[in-house]
Amino acid sequence: MCDKIKQLTLIEAKQxxxxxxxxxxxxWGINRTxxxxxxxxxxxxxxxxxxxxxxxxxxxxxxxxxxxxxxxSWGLVDRVILSGERKEYFTAEKDIWKVATQIIxxxxxxxxxxxxxxxxxxxxxxxxxxxxxxxxxVETISGIRKFGHNADQMLDMLVKADESWFLGGLLKIFK
Amino acid sequence: MCDKIKQLTLIEAKQxxxxxxxxxxxxWGINRTxxxxxxxxxxxxxxxxxxxxxxxxxxxxxxxxxxxxxxxSWGLVDRVILSGERKEYFTAEKDIWKVATQIIxxxxxxxxxxxxxxxxxxxxxxxxxxxxxxxxxVETISGIRKFGHNADQMLDMLVKADESWFLGGLLKIFK
DNA sequence: ATAAACTTTCAATATATTTTGAAAGTTCAA
DNA sequence: TTGAACTTTCAAAATATATTGAAAGTTTAT
Numbered sequence: 257m258c259d260k261i262k263q264l265t266l267i268e269a270k271q272x273x274x275x276x277x278x279x280x281x282x283x284w285g286i287n288r289t290x291x292x293x294x295x296x297x298x299x300x301x302x303x304x305x306x307x308x309x310x311x312x313x314x315x316x317x318x319x320x321x322x323x324x325x326x327x328x329s330w331g332l333v334d335r336v337i338l339s340g341e342r343k344e345y346f347t348a349e350k351d352i353w354k355v356a357t358q359i360i361x362x363x364x365x366x367x368x369x370x371x372x373x374x375x376x377x378x379x380x381x382x383x384x385x386x387x388x389x390x391x392x393x394v395e396t397i398s399g400i401r402k403f404g405h406n407a408d409q410m411l412d413m414l415v416k417a418d419e420s421w422f423l424g425g426l427l428k429i430f431k
Numbered sequence: 432m433c434d435k436i437k438q439l440t441l442i443e444a445k446q447x448x449x450x451x452x453x454x455x456x457x458x459w460g461i462n463r464t465x466x467x468x469x470x471x472x473x474x475x476x477x478x479x480x481x482x483x484x485x486x487x488x489x490x491x492x493x494x495x496x497x498x499x500x501x502x503x504s505w506g507l508v509d510r511v512i513l514s515g516e517r518k519e520y521f522t523a524e525k526d527i528w529k530v531a532t533q534i535i536x537x538x539x540x541x542x543x544x545x546x547x548x549x550x551x552x553x554x555x556x557x558x559x560x561x562x563x564x565x566x567x568x569v570e571t572i573s574g575i576r577k578f579g580h581n582a583d584q585m586l587d588m589l590v591k592a593d594e595s596w597f598l599g600g601l602l603k604i605f606k
Numbered sequence: 607a608t609a610a611a612c613t614t615t616c617a618a619t620a621t622a623t624t625t626t627g628a629a630a631g632t633t634c635a636a
Numbered sequence: 637t638t639g640a641a642c643t644t645t646c647a648a649a650a651t652a653t654a655t656t657g658a659a660a661g662t663t664t665a666t
Contacts, residue, residue: 261552266565269556273572276549283460283542287624301567306643316626321644342634342641350571352578367458374451377436381444390441392476396525397448403527462654481613491656496614498654517611517664 290323303336303345375401465498478520550576
């Protein structure tokens with residue numbers, strides 16, 4: 257009836273987190289390995305090399321390299337050069353708020369902004385505005401565009417909240 | 432220099448919207464066809480049959496059927512029986528705010544809630560809390576869990592805003 | 607009960623995405 | 637300049653996901 261929940265060791269907990277973060281990512285259009293690398297770096301106190309990641313996640317060098325590039329382009333991972341070392345090391349931001357704002361910024365730029373541009377264009381079509389089909393279409397598109405526009409502004413606020421005194425206050429409620 | 436933007440016809444605009452909505456969906460873990468069916472229904476003033484959808488999107492009966500089921504399970508599409516007709520018709524909610532609310536509700540239930548449950552479990556691990564590795568892990572997980580918890584509450588507020596007088600006021604700013 | 611109208615299922619197939627690994631490229635100390 | 641240490645690339649292979657379509661299932665009018 258009442259399941260006894262096993263207290264996990266650090267190793268088990270890390271594995272569990274990495275695996276779940278990977279599965280979670282796939283529901284959001286992020287590939288499993290990329291999400292797993294990110295998870296691994298988030299729970300690693302020290303920077304890791306490509307070889308560390310290859311070994312711990314059991315994936316190939318090429319795979320690690322490509323996904324690491326991607327994570328860097330998303331601003332979620334940084335290259336680190338440890339003085340005296342030849343190898344490159346990698347590290348991830350561990351403050352989840354910074355991670356979230358970074359993801360919001362990028363997805364906005366890559367997806368929301370282009371979509372809003374398209375919707376603006378679709379709203380202005382040829383044809384009789386009295387026609388039922390035309391009317392329904394324009395209304396639906398316009399609704400989506402307005403919604404997107406508001407979301408856009410709201411996300412901007414969130415992202416900029418860190419830098420603004422007024423919004424920063426609001427943010428503390430959330431953070 | 433200054434591109435002349437062609438004013439699209441209704442047909443072209445619909446096609447463009449359906450195709451873009453489909454591509455957009457794939458960035459968010461939604462399959463192309465499902466997103467396209469949703470888009471098609473959103474810009475169709477009247478309910479459509481499976482055959483209409485098959486024809487307009489050029490996909491098979493089985494595919495339409497499965498994705499339609501999925502859309503229904505997400506609460507984004509409804510079956511409609513037109514009186515006197517034998518066939519089933521399908522229609523989508525056109526108020527984008529309701530669409531968004533519905534998606535938030537479902538994703539919260541399917542993804543965020545289980546993730547929060549897992550994180551709570553991972554936060555409570557065996558081992559010395561003074562150990563650097565353990566400390567870093569617990570801190571990171573705890574940060575993510577708290578963030579997720581706040582996001583959860585915030586999303587609940589948004590979803591419930593429609594029903595609350597106070598929040599409804601706030602909502603008007605956004606809507 | 608029958609059969610036409612319609613819906614659902616799912617194994618096979620097709621498509622898309624991810625992963626590999628070896629070769630090519632780069633950097634740097636000596 | 638050489639070559640060892642390390643990184644990047646990308647065509648081929650593996651894997652995962654989406655799609656088809658025909659057969660099975662269901663509903664309803666007669």
